[in-house]
Structure formats: structure tokens, C-alpha cells
Amino acid sequence: xxxxxxxxxxxxxxxxxxxxxxxxxxxIDVIVYSFEEGYNFVSxxxxxxxxxNYRYVLRDPYFVQALKNTFVIVIITVPVSTGLALLIxxxxxxIKPLRNLxxxxxxxxxxxxxxxxxxxxxxxxxxxxYSDGMINLLIKLFGGNSVDFIDxxxxxxxxxxxxxxxxxxxxxxxxILTSALASVKEDYYRAARVDGTRxxxxxxxxxxxxxxxxxxYLIITGFIGAFKAYSDEVALFGTDLNSAGxxxxxxxxYDMLYGNSGGYPSFASAAALILFAVVFTITxxxxxxxxxxxxx
Amino acid sequence: xxxxxxxxxxxxxxxxxxxxxDVIAVNNFTFEIPDGKLIGLLGPSGCGKSTTLNLISGLExxxxxxxxxxxxxxxxLPAENRxxxxxxxxxxxxxxxxxxxxxxxxxxxxxxxxxxTKEQMRYKAMEVAKxxxxxxxMERRPSxxxxxxxxxxxxxxxxxxxxxxxxxxxxxxxxxxxxxxxxREELARIQRxxxxxxxxxxxxxxxxxxxxxxxVVMKDGVIHQIGKPQEVYDKPCNLFVAQFxxxxxxxxxxxxxxDGHVFVGEDAVLDIESKEKxxxxxxxxxxxxxxxxNGPLVCxxxxxxxxxxxxxxxxxxxxxxGPAIRSIIPSEDVTGIGGETVRFRLKPAKVCIFDRGTQxxxxxxxx
Ligand SMILES: Nc1ncnc2c1ncn2[C@@H]1O[C@H](COP(=O)(O)OP(=O)(O)OP(=O)(O)O)[C@@H](O)[C@H]1O
Ligand SMILES: [Mg+2]
Numbered sequence: 071x072x073x074x075x076x077x078x079x080x081x082x083x084x085x086x087x088x089x090x091x092x093x094x095x096x097x098i099d100v101i102v103y104s105f106e107e108g109y110n111f112v113s114x115x116x117x118x119x120x121x122x123n124y125r126y127v128l129r130d131p132y133f134v135q136a137l138k139n140t141f142v143i144v145i146i147t148v149p150v151s152t153g154l155a156l157l158i159x160x161x162x163x164x165i166k167p168l169r170n171l172x173x174x175x176x177x178x179x180x181x182x183x184x185x186x187x188x189x190x191x192x193x194x195x196x197x198x199x200y201s202d203g204m205i206n207l208l209i210k211l212f213g214g215n216s217v218d219f220i221d222x223x224x225x226x227x228x229x230x231x232x233x234x235x236x237x238x239x240x241x242x243x244x245x246i247l248t249s250a251l252a253s254v255k256e257d258y259y260r261a262a263r264v265d266g267t268r269x270x271x272x273x274x275x276x277x278x279x280x281x282x283x284x285x286x287y288l289i290i291t292g293f294i295g296a297f298k299a300y301s302d303e304v305a306l307f308g309t310d311l312n313s314a315g316x317x318x319x320x321x322x323x324y325d326m327l328y329g330n331s332g333g334y335p336s337f338a339s340a341a342a343l344i345l346f347a348v349v350f351t352i353t354x355x356x357x358x359x360x361x362x363x364x365x366x
Numbered sequence: 367x368x369x370x371x372x373x374x375x376x377x378x379x380x381x382x383x384x385x386x387x388d389v390i391a392v393n394n395f396t397f398e399i400p401d402g403k404l405i406g407l408l409g410p411s412g413c414g415k416s417t418t419l420n421l422i423s424g425l426e427x428x429x430x431x432x433x434x435x436x437x438x439x440x441x442x443l444p445a446e447n448r449x450x451x452x453x454x455x456x457x458x459x460x461x462x463x464x465x466x467x468x469x470x471x472x473x474x475x476x477x478x479x480x481x482x483t484k485e486q487m488r489y490k491a492m493e494v495a496k497x498x499x500x501x502x503x504m505e506r507r508p509s510x511x512x513x514x515x516x517x518x519x520x521x522x523x524x525x526x527x528x529x530x531x532x533x534x535x536x537x538x539x540x541x542x543x544x545x546x547x548x549x550r551e552e553l554a555r556i557q558r559x560x561x562x563x564x565x566x567x568x569x570x571x572x573x574x575x576x577x578x579x580x581x582v583v584m585k586d587g588v589i590h591q592i593g594k595p596q597e598v599y600d601k602p603c604n605l606f607v608a609q610f611x612x613x614x615x616x617x618x619x620x621x622x623x624x625d626g627h628v629f630v631g632e633d634a635v636l637d638i639e640s641k642e643k644x645x646x647x648x649x650x651x652x653x654x655x656x657x658x659x660n661g662p663l664v665c666x667x668x669x670x671x672x673x674x675x676x677x678x679x680x681x682x683x684x685x686x687x688g689p690a691i692r693s694i695i696p697s698e699d700v701t702g703i704g705g706e707t708v709r710f711r712l713k714p715a716k717v718c719i720f721d722r723g724t725q726x727x728x729x730x731x732x733x
Binding site (some may be wrong): 260 | 423444445446447448449450451452454456458460461462463471472474476523526527655
């Protein structure tokens with residue numbers, strides 16, 4: 071028996087080595103950096119150890135701004151995109167003609183490059199000397215005042231950001247949910263029909279519980295993805311996110327490492343670990359909730 | 367409640383582009399299911415049994431014809447409003463709900479005056495659970511139940527709203543032989559106790575024969591015969607029905623009616639009144655053979671299998687269609703059988719004669 075115990079580990083060895091080199095080692099390194107004050111890549115020296123990096127990052131107004139932005143994006147886009155995806159999937163699975171066409175159309179954004187989609191959003195929202203952008207034209211048509219969505223007030227930028235994020239994540243969620251809906255066996259619906267069940271009750275008592283594992287999967291990955299958002303912001307507001315007030319946590323980390331103000335690996339590490347703690351906590355909460363609500 | 371099918375036809379469009387014709391799953395069905403009886407729909411796979419059941423439940427709409435519950439025409443009533451209880455072939459229990467929640471699910475659909483409180487639902491559920499003997503399983507989920515238990519939960523769910531019609535689609539096909547025997551008795555008991563008009567689909571003739579008040583034998587969407595199981599067994603209306611019922615199956619010989627005799631090959635096995643000359647098939651039930659040293663039917667003996675109370679004598683005959691003639695004979699009468707040949711006398715009541723062309727039953731009187 072002793073031998074087979076070692077055998078198991080032996081088989082795992084390649085995977086463990088791989089994970090060790092590419093995940094555990096960098097993680098430890100980041101933790102070490104985050105406690106070394108003023109670490110310098112070139113000279114590989116630091117001026118001491120302590121919590122200074124964390125204190126600095128948490129007091130940095132740019133970081134606080136990034137934290138706020140990230141939370142707003144997460145809290146708005148995850149429920150909205152999941153709910154919207156569910157509605158669209160339900161509609162898709164209830165129609166027969168042209169279903170494949172619609173499915174393809176809804177999936178297109180997924181295979182489109184983020185920056186290209188950003189360009190489209192520019193056309194829609196950006197105010198230039200020549201044009202106010204499509205959306206502003208519409209607003210004016212209905213008698214409103216035009217808003218500068220890209221360089222204007224923070225709420226307008228946030229709105230565009232959220233619409234953009236929802237738009238980007240929607241196709242994948244629709245794909246997952248339509249296949250989840252299709253996997254619910256027809257017999258359950260037939261049984262419910264014979265018993266005279268109302269459509270709303272069928273949805274809440276049968277469909278929803280049966281696709282709940284997939285919904286929770288989407289929510290968890292959605293949270294994680296939204297917390298790590300960065301490229302979408304760059305696509306819309308350019309690389310100088312701090313001055314646009316639209317930075318995210320990952321953006322902040324990137325800026326600390328390589329941006330204009332770059333060269334601060336210690337601050338970046340501290341910020342990365344704070345992000346890690348936040349994502350970890352939220353995911354744990356999610357899993358706990360799902361354990362109580364997702365069946366089988 | 368009495369169920370009447372009046373010239374009901376169901377066609378499905380054929381997806382195969384080469385064959386333009388529709389699939390006629392149910393062809394011009396007319397029959398009446400008396401109130402409070404247990405009816406077995408019996409036929410080979412693909413003959414339209416499930417479709418018939420779906421038509422009665424309202425899950426499918428007939429292409430032509432009318433369906434009545436009692437005196438009400440329900441043809442255009444959707445399944446939601448027919449109020450039948452339906453047990454699916456694979457039970458279709460909701461996997462995320464406990465047994466109790468599964469059983470109370472139909473009750474939760476009642477609205478307005480009929481609306482029940484949680485307590486009332488629970489009470490009703492416990493009552494049917496007692497009937498199908500699953501009271502101890504109420505907190506489990508379907509995945510934690512055996513096949514037989516799941517089936518009983520499915521029946522309970524169909525019964526809890528006290529439907530006037532209960533439909534069961536091959537409810538026993540997923541069970542092992544022993545459990546099947548046990549549950550079919552239970553099914554018959556539940557039907558007797560509740561008195562609900564029940565239609566029961568199966569392709570197992572023994573199952574249908576043992577518990578049904580009436581059986582409907584069908585093939586390729588056409589009804590061949592309706593009647594009490596024993597009647598249909600003793601007086602099948604054609605060769606198909608005769609061959610479909612009974613294990614071991616009826617032995618079919620090529621034969622002839624001539625000069626007031628029934629000939630099997632060259633053996634004149636029975637004397638009949640009619641003098642007409644006709645080519646026929648002669649069907650003899652396994653229990654219709656009596657060993658007799660001077661019997662008219664001469665067969666070459668293959669082997670003798672003792673099966674306890676009865677003995678199966680396997681033999682061959684030149685006019686026989688098939689690998690081997692199986693006759694079932696009480697073991698005490700077997701003495702004296704041996705050697706190359708075995709001779710039989712026949713019980714006229716166990717002999718059926720069918721026209722060679724139409725395969726319809728030819729009535730005859732023994733002289
Ligand atoms: N939705 C459908 N579309 C097209 N043809 C169908 C459809 N449903 C059933 N059929 C056809 O109708 C015929 C009868 O089918 P049905 O399911 O009633 O058979 P069954 O007697 O229940 O058979 P089994 O014992 O195998 O369950 C079959 O030939 C089948 O192929
Ligand atoms: Mg069937």
C-alpha cells in the first residue's frame with residue numbers, strides 16, 4: 071500500500087512542478103515584493119520591509135477611484151448581463167424559425183476584437199468637432215441635451231463602460247444559457263403541462279432550478295472577469311485611465327508596473343494582493359450561497 | 367369517466383424528403399373505454415400506443431376525429447385543462463424536488479376556490495403516498511430512489527389531484543422481472559381501490575393480459591381487436607393477434623380445409639361441419655396438444671424439456687412454419703413419449719384457423 075501512495079504523487083509530479091514554477095513561485099514572489107519597501111528591479115534591492123506599500127496604495131486617491139470603479143462595474147454588469155442573457159436565451163429557445171440566424175448574430179461580438187468593438191462604441195458615443203455621435207443625435211431627436219459620453223461627466227462614462235461590458239460578455243452567457251435550456255428534458259415540461267401548470271410557475275419551479283448550476287457558474291466567472299476588467303476600459307478611454315477617472319484595479323496595477331508613473335513593483339504587488347483578497351472573498355461568498363441554492 | 371375516441375386519426379409530417387407520405391401513427395380509432403376500468407393498449411413497438419395516450423392527454427392534437435370525456439367533447443381542450451393524470455415511461459420526476467414536493471406539485475397549480483393551504487396539500491400527498499406505499503420516502507430526492515420507488519412516486523403525483531382519467535405509458539418497462547410482477551399487481555390494486563378509469567400502455571402481452579379488464583391490440587396505427595383478455599386470447603380475430611398473445615406463442619401450420627376435415631400437411635387433425643375447400647393457416651396453442659398413440663397429428667420428436675408441473679415437448683412437422691413446435695403438456699401425461707415420432711390429438715377450443723390470403727379468422731364447427 072505504501073508503494074501506491076508514492077505512485078500517486080509520482081503521477082502528479084509533472085503537474086505539481088508546472089504549477090509550482092508558473093503559479094506558486096510567482097505568487098510567493100508577489101507576496102514578498104508587497105512587503106519590501108521601494109524595491110528596485112534593476113538593483114534588486116529594497117529599503118526595508120513592512121506594511122508601508124499597503125498603506126500607500128490604500129491612501130492613493132487613484133487606487134480608491136479604481137476600487138470604486140471596479141465595484142460599480144461588477145455590481146452593475148454581472149446581474150444585468152446575466153439577467154439579459156437569460157431573457158434573450160429564453161426568447162431564442164422559444165422561437166423556431168431563424169433561430170440559428172439569431173444565435174449567430176448574438177454570438178458575433180464574442181469573436182470580435184475588443185478594440186474593434188470599442189471603435190464601434192466610439193462612433194456611437196463619442197463627441198467630436200464634426201459629430202455628436204449617434205446616441206447624442208437620438209437624444210437630441212427626443213428633445214434632450216447632448217452629453218459627452220467619452221470625455222464628459224463621470225456617470226456618463228460609467229454608463230458607457232457598463233453598456234460596453236455587458237455587450238462584451240453577453241454572447242458567451244447566451245451561448246451557455248441556450249444550451250442549458252436545451253438540456254432540460256422536454257418530458258418535464260410535458261408533465262407540468264398535463265398538471266395544468268402556469269408558464270410563470272414552470273419557469274420558476276422547473277426551468278430556473280434546472281439551469282441554476284449554469285447560472286451560478288456564469289455569476290462566479292462573471293464576478294471574477296469583471297474584477298479583472300482592464301482592456302475594455304483602454305478600448306474606450308485610452309491608456310491614461312487615471313486622468314480619465316476610469317481606472318480599474320488591474321489598470322492601476324498595470325500602471326504601477328509599466329505606465330507613465332511606472333516602476334513601482336512593490337505598490338503593484340500590494341494592489342494585486344488586495345485585488346486577490348477581494349476576488350477570493352467574493353468567490354467564497356458566491357460558492358456558499360450557491361451551495362444552499364443550487365440543487366444536484 | 368368514460369372516454370370515447372371517435373374516428374381519431376393522427377398524422378405526423380414525414381421529415382424524410384424522399385418519402386413524401388405522412389406517418390399515420392393512429393389510423394381511424396373508434397373505441398370506448400368504460401368508466402372505472404383498466405384498459406391495456408397492446409402492440410409492437412412503433413404501433414402508435416404512446417401517440418394514442420398523448421392524444422387522450424391532450425399533449426398531441428388529433429388530425430381528424432373527436433375525443434370525448436363522458437359526454438364532453440375535449441378534442442380542442444389543451445392538456446392543461448383536461449385534468450388527466452399521466453405517468454411517463456421514464457417517470458419525469460423533477461430531480462431538484464423532494465418526493466413530497468414532487469407529489470404536491472400538481473396541487474400547487476390549483477387556483478381560486480380550489481386553492482389549497484400547505485397543510486392540506488401535505489395531507490393529500492401523505493394520503494396517496496400511503497396508497498402507493500412510499501410514506502417513508504417523502505424527504506428523499508428522486509435520484510435516491512430505486513426504479514420501482516420512482517415509479518410509485520410518479521403514480522402518486524398523477525393520482526394526487528384525483529384525476530378522472532389516469533394514463534400510464536409503459537410504466538413497468540424500466541423494472542426488473544421480479545419488481546415488474548410485483549408492481550403490476552400493485553397497479554391493479556391501486557386502480558381497483560380508486561376506481562379511476564385507467565389506460566395502460568405496454569408491449570408486453572403477459573402484462574396486459576394479467577391486469578387489464580379490456581385489451582386493445584393494435585399494429586401500425588390500426589386497431590386489430592378489442593376485448594376481454596381471455597376472449598381475445600381464445601378467439602383472436604386474425605393471425606397477428608393470435609401470434610402476438612401467449613407465451614410460448616401459438617404454433618402456426620400450413621393447412622387446408624377439405625371434405626369436412628382440417629388438414630395439417632397430410633394429417634386430418636379435426637373433423638368439421640363445413641365441406642368447403644380452402645387454403646388456411648392452422649394455429650394451435652401450446653396447451654392444445656394431447657399426446658395420443660393413435661393421434662392424427664404426427665410430428666418428429668426433437669426433445670422433451672421438463673419444467674416442473676408442465677413438460678414442454680419440442681417437435682417438428684413438415685407443414686410447420688418456424689423452427690420448432692412447442693407443446694405444453696401436464697407432466698403426468700408425458701409417459702410413453704419417446705423414440706422418433708410423437709402423435710397428438712388436438713383440443714378443438716385451442717385451435718384457430720385463418721384464411722391463407724386475408725389472415726382473418728375462419729370460424730368452424732367441430733363435427
Ligand atoms: N413527433 C413525431 N413526428 C413524426 N413521427 C412520429 C412522431 N411521434 C411518433 N411518430 C411515429 O408514429 C409512430 C407511432 O409512434 P408511437 O410513439 O406512438 O409508438 P409506440 O407504439 O409508443 O412505440 P413504443 O412501444 O416503441 O414506445 C411511429 O412510427 C413513430 O415513428
Ligand atoms: Mg411509446
